[in-house]
Amino acid sequence: MADPDERFDSIVKKLKENNHKLTPQRLAVVKILATSKGHPNVEKIYELIQKDFPTMSLATVYRNVMLLKSLGEVLELGFPDGSNRYDGNKPYSHPHVICVKCKKIIDPDLDTLKDMTAEVADETGFKILMHRLDFFGICQDCI
């Protein structure tokens, strides 16, 4: 996991560079995305911010998450059931291992992934821009 403080500063820097205002609500969203390990969804971010901003609108969370996504500072994890969760700590393509019971998400190290991407580019002639690799299974805690 990247250092949460560094990630926070890095995202704030990107926002400034692109002339986006640093509102308290926006910074609260950034903080949660930069620091949380659990890949929160929009609803979760909304809940967490409620404590500090009781009038916070859900639409504001959506707006800011989308902004950060468009700046490449947040990775959206779309799941088969249609739900979305977000990773602001490692905002680039990387594999996940997801427990279908407790919904835990782990980031495994897969050395062979780079080779595989090259293999795909070679076989299909595509210029590969990104990928999505998720393994679904049962974690040790859930037997």
Add this chain to the structure above:
Amino acid sequence: MADPDERFDSIVKKLKENNHKLTPQRLAVVKILATSKGHPNVEKIYELIQKDFPTMSLATVYRNVMLLKSLGEVLELGFPDGSNRYDGNKPYSHPHVICVKCKKIIDPDLDTLKDMTAEVADETGFKILMHRLDFFGICQDCI
């Protein structure tokens, strides 16, 4: 690609085994899913069936696609933008290469994928049930 006729028969057999009625609408959905190469979405299936069944309800397409999915005879491909497309020809986890411009989908052969699944199981202790592997890029036709 598996033989479309065999896939059609195989799906029909599964439906019979599970005591589902073979309505004309249902069989039309099965036929399209078993034979189409282009990974159609629900809307596309609906359009294609309109010609033969002008009174066909969109809900009926959804119902039947979901039924086939629950029987393991159709693979649902959920995309980052929230859209879904379906594969009734190869209804098991397999990688895709998707052109972000023309939306073309190719099924590459990746020999190393089995090894990678074993690697993940070994590293995380998960019992891996399925996976999802999509590469996004630009195909040769779209330069």
Add this chain to the structure above:
DNA sequence: AATCAATTAAGAATGATTCCTAATTATATT
């Protein structure tokens, strides 16, 4: 401190999917 464009809150609108209900129909049985 004043200005102004960006941002916000709150609720309305949207769009994909699912649900509901009465009418229809595939299948098994006679």
Add this chain to the structure above:
DNA sequence: AATATAATTAGGAATCATTCTTAATTGATT
């Protein structure tokens, strides 16, 4: 072949996540 019945259908209503709208507010610049 006719009947019974449980599954399925059409069509529209309901749902739910997400996006849009509008007027009010606010961060950043001068």
